[in-house]
Amino acid sequence: MRKIVHIDMDAFYASVEQRDAPELRGKPVVVAWRGGRSVVCAASYEARRFGIRSAMPALRAARLCPDAVFVPPDFTRYRAVSRQVREIMLTHTDLVEPLSLDEAYLDVTENKTGLPTATRVAKAIRDRIREELHLTASAGIAPNKFLAKIASDWRKPDGQFVIQPQEVDAFLLPLPVGRLPGVGKVMGEKLAGMGVETVAHLREIEQPLLEQRFGRYGLRLYQLARGIDDGAVSPERLTMxxxxxxxxxxxxxxxxxxxxxxxxxxxxxxxxxxxxxxxxxxxxxxxxxxxxxxxxxxxxxxxxxxxxxxxxxxxxxxxxxxxxxxxxxxxxxxxxxxxxxxxxxxxxxxxxxxxxx
Missing domain, CATH: 3.30.1490.100 (DNA polymerase, Y-family, little finger domain)
Incomplete structure (x- = not known):
C-alpha cells in the first residue's frame, strides 16, 4: 500500500507577494496584468471572499472587489521560492513529482527521515515551509495520487486531511462527480444526462457502458469511482x-x-x-x-x-x-x-x- 502526499501551496503567488510586501498583508491581492483582456493568475484569500478566482477576467475581478490591489506576476521570483519548497520536500523523499510551481506529489511509503507515518511527514514539510519560507501549504494524504490531490483541498488553507484505505468509500461516494479529474462542465452535463450527479451514482454504471459512451476515459471514470489510481509518483515528469x-x-x-x-x-x-x-x-x-x-x-x-x-x-x-x-x-x-x-x-x-x- 502506497503512502502518497500531495502538497499544495496556499494562494501561492499572492502569498509570496504579501510576504515580500508587508503593506499587502490582510488586503485583497489579485495577481494579474492590468488590461481589458487580462485574466487573474492568483488571488489572496482576502480577495477570494469576494468571489475572485484564478483564470477569471481581471475586469470582472475589479468589479467584484473595487478595493483589490492588482500586482503583476513575477514568475522568476515564484520559481525561486518553488525551488526552496522542493528542497524541503527532497529532504524526506527523492520521489517528488512537481505538477506546477505550487504543488507536487510525494511518495513517502519509505522516507529518509524515519518518520513513522505519512501524516507526520506532511506535517514536518508544512512546518518547515512555514518556519523557513514564511508561507503556508496544505496537504492531502491517501493511498494514491488521485485521492491525495482531492484531500489536499479539504482543509485549505494551512491544513491537512488524511484518507485512510478503509475510509475511501465513505469519503468518495458522496462527492459530486465534478470533483473527479477530467469531469468539467461538458462532461458533467453528459453524465447528468445519464442521471449521474455523485460518485455513488457513477459507481452504479457498468464499465462496458462507460467505455461505449466515453471511450478510454470511460475506463478511467470506472476506476476513479472506485478510488483506483495506479499511477506512480514520477520524479522525472517533465512539462511538454x-x-x-x-x-x-x-x-x-x-x-x-x-x-x-x-x-x-x-x-x-x-x-x-x-x-x-x-x-x-x-x-x-x-x-x-x-x-x-x-x-x-x-x-x-x-x-x-x-x-x-x-x-x-x-x-x-x-x-x-x-x-x-x-x-x-x-x-x-x-x-x-x-x-x-x-x-x-x-x-x-x-x-x-x-x-x-
Missing part, C-alpha cells in the same frame, strides 16, 4: 506543453477569433508561468464545424518573453490557417510547447549576427 482552449456555443468565422485568441493566450501565459521550464513554440489549434483539427505553430529564435509577445505570435498564425473565409470553427486553442530548462543555451539570444560570406 501547456495550453488553453475554448469550444463555442455557436460556430464562428476565422475573422471573429481574435478576442478569443487574446483571452486564451493570457490563460496559457499564466499556466506557463507555473512551470520551472520555459516553452519556446507557440501553437494555434482550431477545430472546424465538421470536426477537422488544424494546428499551426511558430518557433521564434528565443522564447516569448511576455504575454503580449505570445499573443502577437498566436494572432499571426491565423494568417497561416489557409482555409476559405466561409469556413466556421467550433474550437480554438493557444498553446506553448517545446519546453527547455531556463538555463538551456538554446534559449539564449545570439549576441552577434553571423557574418555573411
Amino acid at each position: 506543453s501547456v495550453s488553453a482552449e475554448d469550444t463555442f456555443a455557436e460556430d464562428v468565422l476565422l475573422g471573429e477569433l481574435a478576442p478569443m485568441i487574446r483571452r486564451l493566450a493570457e490563460k496559457t501565459w499564466a499556466a506557463a508561468g507555473k512551470q520551472e521550464r520555459i516553452g519556446r513554440t507557440v501553437v494555434l489549434k482550431l477545430k472546424t464545424s465538421d470536426f477537422r483539427i488544424l494546428t499551426r505553430s511558430h518557433t521564434p529564435p528565443v522564447p516569448p518573453a511576455s504575454c503580449e509577445e505570445l499573443t502577437r505570435i498566436a494572432l499571426s498564425l491565423v494568417d497561416r490557417v489557409g482555409q476559405g473565409a466561409e469556413v466556421r470553427y467550433r474550437l480554438v486553442g493557444v498553446g506553448l510547447s517545446n519546453f527547455h530548462e531556463a538555463d538551456d543555451p538554446q534559449l539564449q539570444p545570439e549576441l552577434f549576427e553571423p557574418e555573411n560570406g
